[in-house]
Amino acid sequence: MGSQSREEKARVIEDLTEKMRSNAAVLVDYKGINVAQSDELRKRSREAGIDFVVAKNTLALRAADAAGVEQISEHLSGPTAIAFSQDPVVSAKLMAEFAGRVETFDLKGGLLDDGKLLDSQQVVALSRLPGRDQLIAQVVGGVASPLTGLVTALNNTVQGFVIALGQVAEQKRESGES
Incomplete structure (x- = not known):
C-alpha cells in the first residue's frame, strides 16, 4: 500500500509539473464552498477548458520546484486549488467571478505560462481583459x-x-x- 501511495504521489507531481510548465494558472483558496458551488465550479471549468485541480500543497510545491516556478510557493498555503488553462484570461475570469459571488472563495495569485507570478490584484486585472x-x-x-x-x-x-x-x-x- 505504501509504494502504491508513493507511485500515486509521483504521478500527481509529474502531472502538476507538466501543467505548470505549459499552462497559465490561477491559485485560489477554496475553503467554505459548498458541494453545489464546487460542482458548479468544476462544471463551468470543464466547459471553459480549465483544468481545476485540488492538490496537497506539499505535492504542488514539489511540482513547482520541478517546473522551475518555485516562486509560486508563496501562494501554496492553506486550502489551495489551481485552475490551469491555455488562455490565462479564461481561468482568471471564471475564478474572479466565483470569488465575487462566494465570500470565502479567494484569489491567491496566478502564474502566466512564461513563469511570471501574479498577485491577486493582477489576476483581477487579467480577468477584465x-x-x-x-x-x-x-x-x-x-x-x-x-x-x-x-x-x-x-x-x-x-x-x-x-x-x-x-x-x-x-x-x-x-x-x-x-
Missing part, C-alpha cells in the same frame, strides 16, 4: 473589413470593365452590320 478567442475575432474582423472593401471595389471595377467591353462589342457589331 478580452479572452484570446475574442481578441482573435476582433483582429480577424479588423483585417476582414478592409479586405471586404477591396473585394467590393475590385468586383465593381471588373463589373464595370465587363460592361464597357460589352458596350464596345455591341458598338462594333452595330457598326459592322451597317
Whole structure:
C-alpha cells in the first residue's frame, strides 16, 4: 500500500509539473464552498477548458520546484486549488467571478505560462481583459473589413470593365452590320 501511495504521489507531481510548465494558472483558496458551488465550479471549468485541480500543497510545491516556478510557493498555503488553462484570461475570469459571488472563495495569485507570478490584484486585472478567442475575432474582423472593401471595389471595377467591353462589342457589331 505504501509504494502504491508513493507511485500515486509521483504521478500527481509529474502531472502538476507538466501543467505548470505549459499552462497559465490561477491559485485560489477554496475553503467554505459548498458541494453545489464546487460542482458548479468544476462544471463551468470543464466547459471553459480549465483544468481545476485540488492538490496537497506539499505535492504542488514539489511540482513547482520541478517546473522551475518555485516562486509560486508563496501562494501554496492553506486550502489551495489551481485552475490551469491555455488562455490565462479564461481561468482568471471564471475564478474572479466565483470569488465575487462566494465570500470565502479567494484569489491567491496566478502564474502566466512564461513563469511570471501574479498577485491577486493582477489576476483581477487579467480577468477584465478580452479572452484570446475574442481578441482573435476582433483582429480577424479588423483585417476582414478592409479586405471586404477591396473585394467590393475590385468586383465593381471588373463589373464595370465587363460592361464597357460589352458596350464596345455591341458598338462594333452595330457598326459592322451597317
